[in-house]
Amino acid sequence: MLHRDTVDTTVLPPGERFGMWLDLVARTSAPLRIQSAHSADFAARADFLHLGPIQLVEYRYPSLDATRTRKLIQRSDPELYVLALTTGGVGTSSQDGRHSEIQTGEFTFYDASRPHDVCHHATEPERDQATSIITLIPHAALPLPPQRLAALYGGRMPGSEGVGALLAQFLLRINGHPEQYHAADANRLGAVGLDLATTMLGRHLVAEDAVPTEVRRRALVTQVQAYVHRHLGNPALTPQVVADAHHIALRTLHRLFEGEESTVASYIRDLRLARCRRDLTDPVLRTQPVQAIAARWGFSDKAHFSRVFRAAHGLSPQAYRESHSDPARIVNQPAPMRNAPRAN
Structure with missing residues (x-):
């Protein structure tokens, strides 16, 4: 099965959990200034899947507000794009002057090398859990012109139609059932995820010509195969x-x-x-x-x-x-x- 690393703050006493989460975020993606009304008892979990060219992180945490400042970028810049699928709760995102309201089932996109703000809150106060699946993509791995991608920073993209729906289903399936795949599949699965992400971003740029031909071909093959699976009977x-x-x-x-x-x-x-x-x-x-x-x-x-x-x-x-x-x-x-x- 695919190897998954898990970090669960509840293994520590309540007073130490928030600090553990801050250290985790700083090590795995990019340092953020995080505030939460639940900092005194921050019960949260992160599951990591390393899939060759990309990394998937499924987060479950109390409501929080996060900011990536210029100072933090100067301190640490992993040169990553962040493609976030909100799977539970609602939120807001902003980068480069673009501000969006994010709903469950929607994607948002950031460049971790630039300042941005994210707020993510649960919609059920009695549970107070917000969830998301984050795809971390190295700058060098995404075959799209960086200067064109700026038009998408902080924006929202639906995960319920077209390639966005296919990508969302892919992420949910891989994260929900890693035991159904072999460790040897990791690189190939990562390549499929990267192709789908590239195609979705390219289409939202209204610049599909910016997506390499082979990436478009592989993404379309994946769409066709998914269609066949759904209509096999x-x-x-x-x-x-x-x-x-x-x-x-x-x-x-x-x-x-x-x-x-x-x-x-x-x-x-x-x-x-x-x-x-x-x-x-x-x-x-x-x-x-x-x-x-x-x-x-x-x-x-x-x-x-x-x-x-x-x-x-x-x-x-x-x-x-x-x-x-x-x-x-x-x-x-x-x-x-x-x-x-x-x-x-």
Whole structure:
């Protein structure tokens, strides 16, 4: 699984927790001047995931106000961009004269090498917890013109539509379930996250031409793959349907996948087969007919499913299910009675 580092202030006595948090922020991103009404008992947590070119930090903390001053920048400048997704609570942000009200589900963007202000407050006073996922991106890793990015500092970007929604889902998934990924996946996952972030920022600049061609291609591939995952059970899902959904020509979609390990059609087929394999070997679904499982994942024709499955695995779906059943499985059914006495 992905390695995650966690810092939890509640391991210390209440009077020492706020100081621990200030030290943590100074070490992991950039020093901030932080004020909070909860400084006497600052119960907070930070979870860190290192993904190659980027770092993700999920924060949970009491309401706070933070300022990055010129003096603090002179003291320490890690040369980072900060892309923040607010996952709980509301806040405000400002940088370079731009001031924004931030709601849950929205992104905001900063340059940590420039002064900025952030306020983040919980919307439920009885819990008084605000949450966010921060993506730390080194200046050198973001392939966008720095002079153009200034137009986005302190601004707000939705995380509920387009590439922003895809990026938000990616961050929530990775942070919520790091156990589902291998440590060897970290660099690749970081590259995907960086591509999505770059594409989202480029589109909000209304300057997609500023985004390198290969970054745009990889981000669009990720969008297409996410679309396929969401619609896998639709038997009408074809490369043409996928192309139409993304407002591109079919030949463009095929060119898009030339750099991948499979074509669009084979990606759809292999993903459907993988879902069928999983369900066929699931003891909970043992009593479900094979065709019901196939239909759930888009194989509406029984004969076609059997041919495709046998070609891929050398066995019929039923034989595959039986070969992967647990021989020690206990079936709670009475054995047939032999030589039972006849009723008179």
